[in-house]
Amino acid sequence: MPSSILKPDDIDKIAAIGPFADMPREDVEVLIGAAKPRQFARHSLLFSQGDPADSFFVILEGKVKLFTATEDGDENVVSVFGEGRSFGEAAMFASGRFPVNAEVVEDACLVRIMGDHLFLHLSENKELAFRMLAVMARRHRQFQKDITDIKSKTPGQRLGGFILAQTDVKSGSVSTMLPFDKALIAARIGIKPESLSRALARLRDIGVDCQGRDVHIEDVQRLREFCEETEPHPSHR
Amino acid sequence: MPSSILKPDDIDKIAAIGPFADMPREDVEVLIGAAKPRQFARHSLLFSQGDPADSFFVILEGKVKLFTATEDGDENVVSVFGEGRSFGEAAMFASGRFPVNAEVVEDACLVRIMGDHLFLHLSENKELAFRMLAVMARRHRQFQKDITDIKSKTPGQRLGGFILAQTDVKSGSVSTMLPFDKALIAARIGIKPESLSRALARLRDIGVDCQGRDVHIEDVQRLREFCEETEPHPSHR
DNA sequence: GAAACACCTTAACGGCAGTCAGGGCCAATT
DNA sequence: AATTGGCCCTGACTGCCGTTAAGGTGTTTC
DSSP: OOSOOOOHHHHHHHHTSGGGTTOOHHHHHHHHTTOOEEEEOTTOEEEOTTSBOOEEEEEEEEEEEEEEEOTTSOEEEEEEEOTTOEEOHHHHHTTSBOSSEEEEEEEEEEEEEEHHHHHHHHHHOHHHHHHHHHHHHHHHHHHHHHHHHHHHSOHHHHHHHHHHTTOOOOSSOEEEEOSSOHHHHHHHHTSOHHHHHHHHHHHHTTTEEEETTEEEESOHHHHHHHHTOOOSOTTOO | OOSOOOOHHHHHHHHTSGGGTTOOHHHHHHHHTTOOEEEEOTTOEEEOTTOBOOEEEEEEEEEEEEEEEOTTSOEEEEEEEOTTOEEOHHHHHTTSBOSSEEEEEEEEEEEEEEHHHHHHHHHHOHHHHHHHHHHHHHHHHHHHHHHHHHHHSOHHHHHHHHHHTTOOOOSSOEEEEOSSOHHHHHHHHTSOHHHHHHHHHHHHTTTEEEETTEEEESOHHHHHHHHTOOOSOTTOO
């Protein structure tokens, strides 16, 4: 619970994360090096736009949002990452400065991996470079999806899609939970909290009930149709 | 003018492109391998969503759009790339399938680089892996900007920003040209063509005149203010 | 137990994007 | 000269998001 040394359990957790997936345990340990997991309370600012990007983070626990701030105090949430995700790698390979701010939105335990350390191992370990490329490519794909969603779907459809993403169930009825508060969800899908309330009220008509963070979907299939959550290119087999 | 063998001139051009930037000329030639530049007419479909991603493209000339298609026939333009840009790398490193369609929007001359060929050289050439990572990271940054723009700016501001991006001039008055037709611009910034017309009409009030593809900006600074095109974090020195 | 706060909802209103429909201009075709 | 098609603009209408303002509920704090 306090900032502490890496437990074996943590190594296993890290080994399940993007760049380290399926990596031999010894390699993971070497790569992490002297990095220790640290606790961060909610609202902790991890880095700001323009800070030198000399390291990246791995989330053992908790949630972190990446966002930009406009001069008039508005926030624009680009991503929210949870347990088992990493963030901040891209900035190290590009400009060398973070293009966004990072803030803890749920008490978190993070490992910070220094860039120079990573670069050393990148040179030695071809596999690792491929892994990093794959991580970046997957993130790339996610961004493309975010962009098409925000361009082509209504806020109600985006909200529905967000809710659907919280469960694996594809038909019938199901109960699930919102992963964080509604203000953050609103920022994530690109609308104001007031609009989210109204969108939720509209979803109620198609059998989606939301009390606090608890959501009950009467007919998942119906919601999926409303959101046009179609499988990508069913024409290809 | 026909599909032909690589001219020395072309090698130079490729050497100026992302993954190959500043690479020794010999290395570029090796990497390209047997790939020959090919001509593609406007409207040529280069690949579709779901196609196996076994190669990527480099643009020697012309323009290419990446887009997704919804079942009801609508198109959603993710990116438009021009001369000197590459595209399609990410899909090779991730799912192995293209998540978008690619169509030529201005007669183009392209070099297609096969993935297995690239992978071979990636293993041998550490430098190349870093370059690829940097290319992906920069693309990553661009996506983040696109997302914040579409979430936080009005269509009019996005259009203004798009126009401003066509010139280097930062103050005074300037004339420039739209790089492609207005329907594609509308799709790129995420609005309908009708809305683009109306947005242009509104821009007229702040001194932006558009005839066909010719645009004249009376006061660049004024347009920049309208678009809130502020330099990133002026607070940092 | 009252006050303060975080979180969320609702209402009223103005503005504007999407939609549908129609029309103008120009170039290529016939 | 007339037709076609590509490209773009305009108008009327609807719906919904942003804004502003107010209120409601539950939890923490003193």
